[in-house]
Amino acid sequence: DIQVTQSPSSVSASVGDRVTITCRASQGIGRWLAWYQQKPGKAPKLLIYSASTLQSGVPSRFSGSGSGTDFTLSISSLQPEDFATYFCQQANSFPYTFGQGTKLEIK
C-alpha cells in the first residue's frame, strides 16, 4: 500500500494567517492527490483534486500544489470557518489511502 504522511499533525493559527499543510506519499503518485476538510461531527468535504484543482464552490483562498511524492495545501487569510481537520488522499492506486489528518486550531 502507498503510505501517506501528513505534517504537522496539528497547527495553531489566527484569523488572517496563511497556513500550509504537507502530505508526503511513500512512492510517486503523479498528481493524483485530493484534499478534504472535516468539521467535528460532519462528513469530509472535498476541497481539491488532482493536487491543485479546486472543487466547485470551494473558496479561492484554498490552493494545492505538488506532484510525485510531495504535496501542499495552503490556506491564505484564514477565516473562522476554516478551523477544522484536513486530510489528504492518494488517488493513484488501489487501495486508496488517507493521511492521518492535520487539525487546524485557533491560536
Place this chain on the structure above:
Amino acid sequence: QLQLQESGPGLVKPSETLSLTCTVSGGSIISSSYYWGWIRQPPGKGLEWIGSIYYNGNTYYKPSLNSRVTISVDTSRNQFSLKLTSVTAADTAVYYCARQIVGATSDFDSWGQGTLVAVSS
C-alpha cells in the same frame, strides 16, 4: 442535488455481521462516471477506505479487509450495501458512504452524513 444516506444498526455484537445500506437520491447510481464507496473512521482517528462498487456490480476492496467485506448494489432501489463479517471492537467506527469519481482522480466528491456503528456485547 445528490444526497447519500447511510442506514443500519448502530450496535453490533462481536463476531456478528455489520450490515449497512446507502440510499442515493437526487441522481442515479447507474452512471459510467462513478463508483460508490464505503469509508470508515474510528472515533478520534483517521479515514480508512473499505471498498467500492460500480453500478454493474464490479467491486474492489481493501486487501486487509477483503476476506470479511462484501459490497453489493441494488440499482432498482438506487442503493448499495456493505456487509462486514466477524466484527470486533476494532471495527467500531463512523461509516460513510460516498461517491467516487471513475478515472485518474478517484476522489470522493459527495459523502453521506455517516453512521456510528459500535461493536459491543
